[in-house]
Amino acid sequence: MTIWKRIRINAGWSLVSLGAVAVFGFAAMYFNARALGVDGLGTLAALLALTMMLEALAGMQLWQAVLALSEGRESRILGAALILNLAAAAIGVLIGVGALLWLDWQGGWAAIVLIGSQLLRTSDPLTGILRKHDRFDYLAIVRSGAGAVTLLVAAVFWHVAAPIEAYLIAFALVFVGTNAVLLAKVWQLCVPERPARGETLEVLKFCLPTGLSGAVGAVRQRGMIVLLGALAGSSMVGIYAVADRIASLMQMLYRAAFEAVFREMPTAPNPLRLAGVIAAFGLFTSLAALAAVYWLGVPIIELVAGPEFVPAAATLNWLVLAICLSLTTLGMRALTIVKIGPGAMLKCNLFALIALLAAPWMIGQHGAVGAAMIQVLFEILWIGAVLLVMLRNWSSLSTPAQG
Secondary structure, three states: OOHHHHHHHHHHHHHHHHHHHHHHHHHHHHHHHHHHHHHHHHHHHHHHHHHHHHHHHHHOOHHHHHHHHOOOOHHHHHHHHHHHHHHHHHHHHHHHHHHHHHHOOOOHHHHHHHHHHHHHOOHHHHHHHHHHOOOHHHHHHHHHHHHHHHHHHHHHHHHHOOOHHHHHHHHHHHHHHHHHHHHHHHHHHOOOOOOOOOHHHHHHHHHHHHHHHHHHHHHHHHHHHHHHHHHHOHHHHHHHHHHHHHHHHHHHHHHHHHHHHHHHHHHOOOHHHHHHHHHHHHHHHHHHHHHHHHHHHHHHHHHHOOHHHOOHHHHHHHHHHHHHHHHHOHHHHHHHHHHHOHHHHHHHHHHHHHHHHHHHHHHHHHOHHHHHHHHHHHHHHHHHHHHHHHHHOHHHHOOOOOO
């Protein structure tokens, strides 16, 4: 099977699942927005954002290490990745509980249960094994199933007027259940074993820069919601959450394409050409998306969340612009990680975090729109940094894969 055909198949499965998640997410948003209102939805969104940020810390992008290092020793590398995942999750839970005490949001004991559920999530290294075995179809089924359950919960809770605590417990159960289903399948493909001496350290060295890059991305995307809640209140988070949910359609397209492209980049005979084709595809798709959001943003917001969320339209425009920049440059991202090294990507992401310095002022002046503007600024700074890195390492980028 050729690289391009495999990319189309794997990306297609990812798009099917992510598209299903988007549809279920839109429908769930319909019920959640009407059941909880602007403030309640803002509280739920802020707590989920904190949870997802901790998940990124626990995951440490370990799926990339599993893909890159597991040839001939899958079971041991998976074992090492799971050990690191558990250790990072424990640190993340401590951080999360501390954040809850500091922020003093609603949710009480249920919020702590939601944060604590991260200890039972090992999905990141598990998906690495599934991707290595080209089981994108199974990932699609699991993702879609989780989205369907979330929609069912939203509809039932809207009907019975459930309190915010019920939502938090339900999300914790969905997270843990999804992880259990992934683990059952991975166990059929690769039973984790105790890593050999030095292998855990090897995985740590590989995933530390990628994990920190993922953590930077989580701070930038989900941490922005937490910061917005701390500075502007839950109602502003509710506005941002609706725009973020709609913009997630483009984010899902980015994720599907990146997963498939990263799978091929280590063995691509012409990696620069692959990155260039992906950039052209991303640019075309981005222009279409920006036009659609400009003309249809308000009607979509009214349909998904209701008239009281119409102020989210301006925020939506800026968020989609930021995601479009990511989509157009995803080939550059994969190429830099594989050919130059994850450390280079980490440096670019850390440099782009300079944008956060402007966040308090932008949020204070423009609220949710200001938070979305910071996302665009982050992408611009990142693109400038990665272009400089690529130019300095042009010879290694031009080298075709061996074998």
